[in-house]
Amino acid sequence: MPKFLCHWLYALAAALLCALLSSGRLVAAEHEVFQFALMGDAPYGSLAVMSVNALIDDINAQPELLWVVHAGDIKQGSSPCSDELLKSRLDLFQQFHRPFVLTPGDNEWTDCHRQSAGGYAPLERLEFLRQLFFPRVGYTLGREPMAVESQARSQAFSEFRENVRWVHHNVVFATLHVVGSRNGGESFMGRTTADNKAAARRSEAALVWLRETFALARERDYAGVFLVMQADPFFELSPGGYQRRPFEPVLQALEEETLRFGKAVLFAHGDSHKYRYDQPLRDRTTGKTIPNFWRVETQGGFVTAWLRVRVDPNSTQVFHVEQGARAGQDTPTRGGSN
Missing domain, CATH: 1.20.5 (Single alpha-helices involved in coiled-coils or other helix-helix interfaces)
Structure with missing residues (x-):
């Protein structure tokens, strides 16, 4: 030529x-627009299992929902932490056709020391939970499992198979094992030094995973970051207070990394059982709301509901949340800022 x-x-x-x-x-x-389902704090009790079955049917009937994220607490805190109950929850969630992503809650292991829950050793329940719900490192649950990056691949944090991360259409998603009950720090009869050391190590792992996720987002110029954990970190309370103190390291990291990233961040959690979609994170230096940070809390508890998260990587806000239909409801309602 x-x-x-x-x-x-x-x-x-x-x-x-x-x-x-x-x-x-x-x-x-x-960078196509896509959607997924978000839920948490469910099911609470045998009646709620029926509602969750209906919820699963509802989500399965909507092929545009690419995966389901559960923000933890798959049972009531006072219900038994038995092998049988936890296995029944796995069987329930395995009915989801799409990938099912779970981050653990305090009800399924941290609070299992309660007599009403069976008087178990929390760390023993955590190990059982990991083996049951995270059997394949690097893969989700659901009938169509999705490959994910697991923190367990890191030699430094090889036990944390539950902390996972994945990327879809220029947006990064990550789970953080941070739970209620003061992030597993509440005292109980029989608490040992091993419990304290495990709580500190789990907090360290979550912080490393959080900061690595933001570093990846900056390095690859992702449009947005989605994070989910079970605990309510009490944004609205004064820093240093009893309830908020265990979550200060996470809140500080969220503030620093969100400001540095400068693009959309959606932070999801459960625990308080009230739907919220707002902007509670403030710059500690100026006291002003950080505009690129949004928080969504799943409803859960004795109300079985799910949230639809629409992701548009080409928009500034990236994440748009609306309430899906509750069990027995046909018409979804749109959520907005509080």
Whole structure:
């Protein structure tokens, strides 16, 4: 082929590429709008299991929902932490057709020392929970498991198979094992040094995973970051108070990393059983609301409901949340800022 023709073809290809990029067509093809389901604190009791079955049918009937995220607490704190009950919850959630992502809650292991829950050793229940709900490192649950990155692949934190991360259409998602009951720090009869050391190590692992997720988002210029953990970190309380103190390291890391990232962050949690979709994170230096940070709390408890999260990587806010139908409800309602 003559050299002048080669140069002409290269110039034409470059011009076409520039035209596609400027028109946004290539960006649109790479960063499509997608949706997933978010739930938490469910099921609470045998009646709620029936409602969750209906919820599963509802979600399974909507193929646009790519996966389901559960923010933890798969049982009441006062119900038995028996092998049988936990296995029944696994069987229930395995009915989801799409990938099912779970981050543990305090009810399924931390609070199992309660007599009403069976008087178990929490760390023993945690080990059982990990083996049961995270049997394949690097894969989710659900009938169609999804490959994910697991913190267990790290030699430094090899036991934390429950902390996972994945990327979809220029948005990064991560789970953090941070639980209620003062992040597993509440005293109880029979608490040992091993319990204290395990709580400190789990907190360290979560912080490392959080900061690594933001570092990845900055390095690869992702459009947004989604994080989920079970505990309510009490944004609204004064720093240093009894309830908020165990979560100060997470809150400080969220503040620092969100400000540094500068793009959309959606932080999901459960625990308090009240739906909230707001902007509670403040810059400690200025006292002003950090505008690129949004919090969504799942409802749960004795109300069985799920949330639809719509992700548009091409928009500034990226994440848009609306309430899905509750059991017995047909019409979804849109959620907004409080």
